[in-house]
Amino acid sequence: MSDGQRLSVADRVEIHELPGRYGDAIDDRNWDLLDRVFTHDAVFDLTGVGSRVCNGLDDIKAFMEHEAAHPKTHMMTNVYADPDGDGAQMRSRIVALLGKGRTGTASYYDRLVRTPDGWRIEHRICSTHRLHKREAEVDRLGIAL
Numbered sequence: 001m002s003d004g005q006r007l008s009v010a011d012r013v014e015i016h017e018l019p020g021r022y023g024d025a026i027d028d029r030n031w032d033l034l035d036r037v038f039t040h041d042a043v044f045d046l047t048g049v050g051s052r053v054c055n056g057l058d059d060i061k062a063f064m065e066h067e068a069a070h071p072k073t074h075m076m077t078n079v080y081a082d083p084d085g086d087g088a089q090m091r092s093r094i095v096a097l098l099g100k101g102r103t104g105t106a107s108y109y110d111r112l113v114r115t116p117d118g119w120r121i122e123h124r125i126c127s128t129h130r131l132h133k134r135e136a137e138v139d140r141l142g143i144a145l
Helices: 009-028 031-036 057-066 137-141
Strands: 038-048 053-055 073-084 087-099 102-115 118-127
Touching: 009 031, 009 073, 009 087, 009 102, 009 118, 031 057, 038 057, 038 102, 053 057, 087 118
Parallel strands: 038 118
Antiparallel strands: 038 053, 073 087, 087 102, 102 118
């Protein structure tokens, strides 16, 4: 897929299912479902949420089982994708129920590739801070919420 090509409706439907599949896999603690989300050699960079980089699907699953501080519930939103070379870039947000009445948000920045089994994430960055957010005057004035 060249940069000028568009994602088909079928591509978009499949891509838009990835965040939901990821959230359900984590919430259900069903790590095998991550096979339908990530490539075998995926990189998952969690340094933006105070953790580490996972290298490969086996490392991601082991991290999820033994190390991760999981929210109670993932609610995935603001999902969109753009073609990028022979793959796509996907952005999404999470609103997470953390327990004890607390909530949190984070952003996912994903590089996707089409595999023989469908679209998968080959590189993911998760961050509590927006990577491309600029400070506007309203932020400095304390007007923005």
